[in-house]
Amino acid sequence: MTDLRLVIFDVDGTLVDSQADILSAMGAAFAVADLPAPSRPEILGIVGLSLPQAIAHLAPEADAAQLDAMVVGYKAAYTELRAEGGVELSSPLYPGIREVLETLNARPETLLGVATGKSRRGLDKLLDGHGLRELFVTQQCADDHPSKPHPAMLHEAVAVTGVDAARAVMIGDTEFDMEMARAAGLPGIGVSWGYHPVSRLGAAHTVIDKAAELPALLDTLWEAA
Structure with a gap:
């Protein structure tokens, strides 16, 4: 551990x-x-x-x-x-996302990853287009796993990084993300700015309205663990 x-x-x-x-x-x-x-x-x-x-x-x-x-x-x-x-x-970053990713990446104890229904090719194009590839140490996509909400993506992300599941968290906008997190035994943090209404995020540990809320929320979550 x-x-x-x-x-x-x-x-x-x-x-x-x-x-x-x-x-x-x-x-x-x-x-x-x-x-x-x-x-x-x-x-x-x-x-x-x-x-x-x-x-x-x-x-x-x-x-x-x-x-x-x-x-x-x-x-x-x-x-x-x-x-x-x-x-x-074509795929602009939501407000505050780049700043939050950079803030979290600057923390030496924090690793970042992605788990997406996109193909590997689509994910590569997007990360390279935004200059974000180097921020994510694990990049799980649809080419390699069953579709969400199957927990395989999260299981693999935890395994390849060596992080204890109790110290991992999933951030997403859909019920499939939250159900995947629950199935993998990880807390899921829902975001309200995405494609599913908050009413569909019932499996979430909590829901945030702004990206800037995430770093402090993560600190609180891990302090309570």
Whole structure:
């Protein structure tokens, strides 16, 4: 057991606001299958799931071939949108996020990680575009694990860093993040600025409204542990 602490962040809806591209890419995916696009609340409601699971949830009437084509269509549209706008425009950081990440990273006992439903390629593009890659010592993504809320991402993050689970925490905006944290035995801190309403974050230990609240909250959480 070490004195290290691990703070694991979700990405879309927690660190960055990528909803415009998510909505556009999902519309393109449904167009591939000649199906009507879901509403904005329906699409944002599945953010956090890995892409195949998300599309299958939104299109239960689609067959396997359609679902595969829709996944390909989504990825192509999302990649094109990101190339057109650049990462900073396509997926801007939420207010205060960079400052909080830098504050936590400056603490020698604190390690940072991410656990996301994004693909490895998408995660790499985003972190490199924002110059954040070196901040995260563990980067868990959909390519390597079952979809959230399965706890595999968090189990792996804890294992590779050597941090005791009692000194790790998950930060996210969706019920899938909070349920994943609970399944892994970690406290989950919900954020209110993301894609799921606070009413869906029932599994959270607590919910914050501003990124700047996080460092002090973490101190209080670990002091009580």
